[in-house]
Amino acid sequence: MFGETIYLDNSAGTRLDEGVLEAMRPYLFDTYAVATSEFGYSMGIEAREALDRARASLAARLGAQAEEFIFTSGSTESSNMALKGVALALAEKKGKHLITSRLEDFPVLNTAAALGRQGFRVTLLEVDAEGLVDPEAVEKAIADDTILVSIQHANQEIGTVQDLESIARICREKGVLFHTDATHTYTRLPLDVSTLPVDMVTVSGHTIHGPKGVGGLYLRTGTPLGKWMDGGFQEFNHRAGVEDIPSAVGFAKAAELVTEEETERIRSLRDRLLDRALTEIPHTTLNGHRTRRLPQNANITFHYVEGESITLQLDMRGFAVSTGSACFSRSLEASHVIMGIGGDHERAHGSVRFSLGRYNTEVDVDGVVDAIAEVVRELRAISPLMPEEEKER
Amino acid sequence: MAFPYSDKVLEHFRNPRNVGKIDEPDGKSTEGSPACGDMVAVYIKVDEDTKVLEDVKFESYGCASNIATGSIITEMAKGKTLSDAKKITWKQASEELGGLPPLKAHCSVLAVEGLRAAIRDYEERHGLVEEREPTTVEVIKKRLRHVMNPLSGLDVVRTELIKDITFEDGVVHIVADLPPDHQFAAVIKADIAEKIEPLWDVNEVIIDFAE
Numbered sequence: 001m002f003g004e005t006i007y008l009d010n011s012a013g014t015r016l017d018e019g020v021l022e023a024m025r026p027y028l029f030d031t032y033a034v035a036t037s038e039f040g041y042s043m044g045i046e047a048r049e050a051l052d053r054a055r056a057s058l059a060a061r062l063g064a065q066a067e068e069f070i071f072t073s074g075s076t077e078s079s080n081m082a083l084k085g086v087a088l089a090l091a092e093k094k095g096k097h098l099i100t101s102r103l104e105d106f107p108v109l110n111t112a113a114a115l116g117r118q119g120f121r122v123t124l125l126e127v128d129a130e131g132l133v134d135p136e137a138v139e140k141a142i143a144d145d146t147i148l149v150s151i152q153h154a155n156q157e158i159g160t161v162q163d164l165e166s167i168a169r170i171c172r173e174k175g176v177l178f179h180t181d182a183t184h185t186y187t188r189l190p191l192d193v194s195t196l197p198v199d200m201v202t203v204s205g206h207t208i209h210g211p212k213g214v215g216g217l218y219l220r221t222g223t224p225l226g227k228w229m230d231g232g233f234q235e236f237n238h239r240a241g242v243e244d245i246p247s248a249v250g251f252a253k254a255a256e257l258v259t260e261e262e263t264e265r266i267r268s269l270r271d272r273l274l275d276r277a278l279t280e281i282p283h284t285t286l287n288g289h290r291t292r293r294l295p296q297n298a299n300i301t302f303h304y305v306e307g308e309s310i311t312l313q314l315d316m317r318g319f320a321v322s323t324g325s326a327c328f329s330r331s332l333e334a335s336h337v338i339m340g341i342g343g344d345h346e347r348a349h350g351s352v353r354f355s356l357g358r359y360n361t362e363v364d365v366d367g368v369v370d371a372i373a374e375v376v377r378e379l380r381a382i383s384p385l386m387p388e389e390e391k392e393r
Numbered sequence: 394m395a396f397p398y399s400d401k402v403l404e405h406f407r408n409p410r411n412v413g414k415i416d417e418p419d420g421k422s423t424e425g426s427p428a429c430g431d432m433v434a435v436y437i438k439v440d441e442d443t444k445v446l447e448d449v450k451f452e453s454y455g456c457a458s459n460i461a462t463g464s465i466i467t468e469m470a471k472g473k474t475l476s477d478a479k480k481i482t483w484k485q486a487s488e489e490l491g492g493l494p495p496l497k498a499h500c501s502v503l504a505v506e507g508l509r510a511a512i513r514d515y516e517e518r519h520g521l522v523e524e525r526e527p528t529t530v531e532v533i534k535k536r537l538r539h540v541m542n543p544l545s546g547l548d549v550v551r552t553e554l555i556k557d558i559t560f561e562d563g564v565v566h567i568v569a570d571l572p573p574d575h576q577f578a579a580v581i582k583a584d585i586a587e588k589i590e591p592l593w594d595v596n597e598v599i600i601d602f603a604e
Contacts (some may be wrong), residue, residue, distance in 0.1 A: 308456035327456035384434035386453035
């Protein structure tokens with residue numbers, strides 16, 4: 001039904017790769033036992049081995065040991081586990097202060113807020129106009145009772161890539177745990193925990209053409225983490241619940257399929273999109289950093305028009321994108337990311353995110369730029385804010 | 394496939410009627426503000442003898458429901474007398490469109506307010522405002538319902554951002570529940586002043602921010 005749709009919302013979710021489905025299939029129909037049955041029968045042993053292979057492969061992509069990788073149901077659970085786990089483990093021993101930034105995605109932002117309501121002190125760091133957290137601000141914010149710093153690797157909306165190196169070093173020097181949400185960078189940008197002093201990393205399968213509902217948390221050996229979901233002793237006793245082996249295997253396959261060449265191809269498509277849109281369409285603003293940027297992300301404000309109108313008009317022309325406009329969100333709140341980089345409501349109102357993936361081509365990119373140029377021209381023609389002399393009808 | 398919008402909303406969104414400006418309009422209005430979200434401008438042409446709306450046009454800086462409501466309401470109002478057009482409610486406009494999602498009420502109500510404000514503008518210019526209503530706290534509150542809280546996109550009364558309103562000797566005193574150094578303090582202050590200052594018996598508007 002959506003075969004003709006040109007999908008440019010790959011940061012929200014991706015089409016599953018056929019190779020991923022093929023890798024998962026045996027664990028749905030043949031080897032369907034769970035890993036905890038390894039001492040009972042041979043199908044359980046096989047299941048356990050498949051889970052271990054997937055774990056080792058996903059961990060290796062981060063430069064980690066297999067036993068440092070915990071499977072979860074996705075980024076939301078991973079970040080909840082990291083923040084709440086550390087809070088549980090260290091509140092009594094060390095303190096109740098957390099540091100994060102205004103631009104974090106909801107799993108971190110709202111988990112921090114929930115802890116805030118339970119008596120934790122949360123410092124929300126400001127960012128600069130391009131979305132960068134100043135490592136010095138992290139250093140200044142660290143107090144004696146700080147138990148965790150959580151700063152994302154790259155932003156979900158504007159794609160700004162943080163200086164993790166500096167932030168991680170500061171945390172290590174100060175003896176504070178450091179977590180990063182790498183949902184949008186895992187396998188797309190290098191992140192090596194054998195050289196980067198990060199203690200926890202959130203990753204997910206849904207952004208890399210893997211299954212939805214599977215993710216992971218890298219947990220450096222020795223990191224104190226309270227268990228907040230009780231049940232069995234799966235995942236090194238960190239995450240109770242039946243292992244989803246087909247999804248774990250699919251996630252590992254999805255990660256394997258992401259190559260540097262592919263990422264470079266996507267990056268050059270993205271550059272083409274940005275270059276064309278910003279030069280050919282008047283009254284536009286790039287949101288985020290030009291170079292410290294997620295390779296698959298473009299985010300542009302088209303002034304004098306509203307984002308939901310743009311996305312609906314694009315949908316009618318067969319393109320799927322997203323916007324930071326308040327009208328688009330369930331909460332009627334404008335994007336906290338665009339507001340966080342010092343944008344006003346007007347900037348959020350007309351912001352559009354394009355996120356590219358494996359199946360996008362140059363034809364898609366040229367098509368969406370042509371389509372959005374037309375849509376924006378039409379909507380500006382009826383906008384009271386567009387200078388009259390520039391309207392084309 | 395169930396879109397959150399009716400076919401009629403989508404049709405009016407795609408092909409909005411009566412868009413654009415009217416040269417030398419007899420009445421006009423601008424509702425909403427780019428600082429808070431959607432914005433609508435309405436222009437009217439009125440037959441001076443019959444008081445019938447000869448032409449109604451609108452411009453929108455808004456989402457689909459805002460554009461569709463602007464389109465339908467200009468169609469509904471055209472050919473009606475001012476007093477009949479004033480009575481068109483958001484509910485009627487919404488029904489005419491085959492319904493709007495509740496979440497979108499906020500975006501579409503602006504178009505209805507825009508039409509009423511354009512008619513009021515005409516009436517004020519032509520000395521047709523019969524009896525001037527004295528300002529009361531309730532009148533002020535009603536006007537403040539048009540000031541949007543940028544934090545939520547909802548109005549400042551509904552989101553309980555207004556802590557206190559007093560009106561004495563032509564002076565309106567409003568206390569907003571926001572720290573004075575809040576990022577939206579200036580925007581909200583300007584919006585409130587813009588809505589309250591035009592009231593005929595108001596000489597001064599003082600807006601304070603509570604900690």
